[in-house]
Amino acid sequence: xxxxxxxxxxxxxxxxxxxxxxxxxxxxxxxxxxxxxxxxxxxxxxxxxxxxxxxxxxxxxxxxxxxxxxxxxxxxxxxxxxxxxxxxxxxxxxxxxxxxxxxxxxxxxxxxxxxxxxxxxxxxxxxxxxxxxxxxxxxxxxxxxx
Amino acid sequence: xxxxxxxxxxxxxxxxxxxxxxxxxxxxxxxxxxxxxxxxxxxxxxxxxxxxxxxxxxxxxxxxxxxxxxxxxxxxxxxxxxxxxxxxxxxxxxxxxxxxxxxxxxxxxxxxxxxxxxxxxxxxxxxxxxxxxxxxxxxxxxxxxx
Amino acid sequence: xxxxxxxxxxxxxxxxxxxxxxxxxxxxxxxxxxxxxxxxxxxxxxxxxxxxxxxxxxxxxxxxxxxxxxxxxxxxxxxxxxxxxxxxxxxxxxxxxxxxxxxxxxxxxxxxxxxxxxxxxxxxxxxxxxxxxxxxxxxxxxxxxx
Amino acid sequence: xxxxxxxxxxxxxxxxxxxxxxxxxxxxxxxxxxxxxxxxxxxxxxxxxxxxxxxxxxxxxxxxxxxxxxxxxxxxxxxxxxxxxxxxxxxxxxxxxxxxxxxxxxxxxxxxxxxxxxxxxxxxxxxxxxxxxxxxxxxxxxxxxx
Numbered sequence: 001x002x003x004x005x006x007x008x009x010x011x012x013x014x015x016x017x018x019x020x021x022x023x024x025x026x027x028x029x030x031x032x033x034x035x036x037x038x039x040x041x042x043x044x045x046x047x048x049x050x051x052x053x054x055x056x057x058x059x060x061x062x063x064x065x066x067x068x069x070x071x072x073x074x075x076x077x078x079x080x081x082x083x084x085x086x087x088x089x090x091x092x093x094x095x096x097x098x099x100x101x102x103x104x105x106x107x108x109x110x111x112x113x114x115x116x117x118x119x120x121x122x123x124x125x126x127x128x129x130x131x132x133x134x135x136x137x138x139x140x141x142x143x144x145x146x
Numbered sequence: 147x148x149x150x151x152x153x154x155x156x157x158x159x160x161x162x163x164x165x166x167x168x169x170x171x172x173x174x175x176x177x178x179x180x181x182x183x184x185x186x187x188x189x190x191x192x193x194x195x196x197x198x199x200x201x202x203x204x205x206x207x208x209x210x211x212x213x214x215x216x217x218x219x220x221x222x223x224x225x226x227x228x229x230x231x232x233x234x235x236x237x238x239x240x241x242x243x244x245x246x247x248x249x250x251x252x253x254x255x256x257x258x259x260x261x262x263x264x265x266x267x268x269x270x271x272x273x274x275x276x277x278x279x280x281x282x283x284x285x286x287x288x289x290x291x292x
Numbered sequence: 293x294x295x296x297x298x299x300x301x302x303x304x305x306x307x308x309x310x311x312x313x314x315x316x317x318x319x320x321x322x323x324x325x326x327x328x329x330x331x332x333x334x335x336x337x338x339x340x341x342x343x344x345x346x347x348x349x350x351x352x353x354x355x356x357x358x359x360x361x362x363x364x365x366x367x368x369x370x371x372x373x374x375x376x377x378x379x380x381x382x383x384x385x386x387x388x389x390x391x392x393x394x395x396x397x398x399x400x401x402x403x404x405x406x407x408x409x410x411x412x413x414x415x416x417x418x419x420x421x422x423x424x425x426x427x428x429x430x431x432x433x434x435x436x437x438x
Numbered sequence: 439x440x441x442x443x444x445x446x447x448x449x450x451x452x453x454x455x456x457x458x459x460x461x462x463x464x465x466x467x468x469x470x471x472x473x474x475x476x477x478x479x480x481x482x483x484x485x486x487x488x489x490x491x492x493x494x495x496x497x498x499x500x501x502x503x504x505x506x507x508x509x510x511x512x513x514x515x516x517x518x519x520x521x522x523x524x525x526x527x528x529x530x531x532x533x534x535x536x537x538x539x540x541x542x543x544x545x546x547x548x549x550x551x552x553x554x555x556x557x558x559x560x561x562x563x564x565x566x567x568x569x570x571x572x573x574x575x576x577x578x579x580x581x582x583x584x
Contacts (some may be wrong), residue, residue: 017324020162020223021169021491027501028163032309051315051367053459063465067505073473075343076167130414167345169489173355177320178455197461197513199313211320213359221489308458309466313514366534370458
């Protein structure tokens with residue numbers, strides 16, 4: 001769990017409608033922060049998501065696996081640092097690994113992982129183009145190509 | 147504020163991800179309960195909403211006004227009674243009036259109102275058909291036709 | 293509807309989990325943007341909200357009325373400008389007036405209003421101190437004191 | 439993945455504010471359905487969750503791990519069947535295993551897992567009492583005690 005391995009981080013503020021009756025971010029809402037991190041990761045590479053949910057280079061991905069290990073609590077109004085990398089790529093899928101830390105204290109809030117599959121218009125898995133793979137390889141020096 | 151004027155009520159349970167740090171339903175989430183009441187109101191008249199967000203009789207409506215007056219608090223795990231009526235219809239719009247009460251204690255939690263406009267495929271206002279108006283008139287004896 | 297009357301604006305990006313099946317921000321989620329604007333308005337005056345939901349100067353407010361008039365649609369990934377002012381103050385309540393515009397096109401998305409009441413530890417209305425009123429008066433040149 | 443192993447199922451309807459721009463339930467919202475299933479699982483054993491987020495037998499649990507494998511899509515207005523079991527118990531933690539199926543078609547939408555830890559008032563892990571373990575053992579014939 002080394003934040004120096006992450007080339008992409010963004011900040012998110014915890015909002016009133018995201019904490020539960022214990023004053024802590026509800027466990028589900030951390031997935032929202034991870035999702036924001038994933039979209040911003042792609043924006044950082046020059047792509048934006050269209051109203052249809054497809055990216056402007058035609059990339060259409062669906063999430064097939066999502067998980068979080070919770071380490072400590074985030075509280076209302078905390079400023080969080082969401083760090084995102086792509087750990088591996090296969091033929092038609094790739095894996096986001098993410099860490100959320102408290103931006104001020106540096107304590108690790110949780111670690112997340114998401115596996116996404118590239119699909120075509122018939123919702124069938126489709127190989128990534130070489131351009132996509134090359135871009136990720138350039139950005140992530142430790143990328144594993146499975 | 148007379149619940150006997152309401153011919154359509156459904157029950158909703160307050161969930162863990164809907165309360166805030168004061169243990170009270172976050173003010174925004176009552177709008178979710180109102181929205182559920184509105185869709186179920188139409189189901190009760192025989193119509194269902196399709197994945198596109200359009201009802202299966204072709205009705206496509208957008209909300210142009212939404213409001214809530216909050217009277218008392220709802221808490222985690224409370225069982226709520228969401229009562230919905232259509233108070234008036236105009237050429238291409240109508241108004242939902244709604245009350246949320248605590249199902250067990252009978253105390254009024256809030257009163258809501260939503261004005262919806264019927265739109266065509268170009269997102270322009272479109273007159274309701276007579277069938278729609280007749281159905282509401284049959285269901286709501288005090289309906290005002292503006 | 294003159295944005296030049298607003299001394300406080302912040303930007304919010306529309307996220308994937310905030311749009312509905314029509315690719316448009318779900319009508320309820322605009323209330324989230326208004327809520328963010330309200331908390332940031334107070335931060336701009338030097339106060340932060342604590343995990344308990346109470347501000348760090350002891351201010352504890354509850355929303356007694358909330359409304360939105362929807363003017364046009366916001367879409368996935370749109371950058372929005374949330375402008376917030378306090379229009380009037382009474383003994384123990386005040387009114388936020390807010391406008392959301394598309395930051396890029398300048399088109400008005402919606403107008404919102406929220407009335408909040410200051411409460412004490414027994415959840416009873418409580419007069420604002422003079423300090424609170426003076427601060428708002430200094431910030432809002434057109435403030436109405438009712 | 440055998441639904442006959444599940445002694446607790448509840449139904450949930452997909453709502454307008456839970457689907458994304460592709461008309462499909464947003465991947466995060468399935469975690470809400472799992473959370474509802476978990477609270478109802480405990481209600482079925484005779485316990486209710488209090489406004490504080492603690493159950494009325496004093497049980498206070500936090501989620502330390504959450505995951506979902508997505509199998510197919512759920513759409514707006516689908517009626518879902520949320521099936522929940524406790525697969526194993528350790529000293530101070532236990533694991534929910536859950537399946538969401540489309541109630542009408544029977545197709546599996548996703549499989550989820552959550553590990554929860556029992557904590558005391560200082561937020562430290564605390565052993566379950568024998569009563570808790572016996573109740574689960576009675577309800578789940580295949581329970582693994584680690």
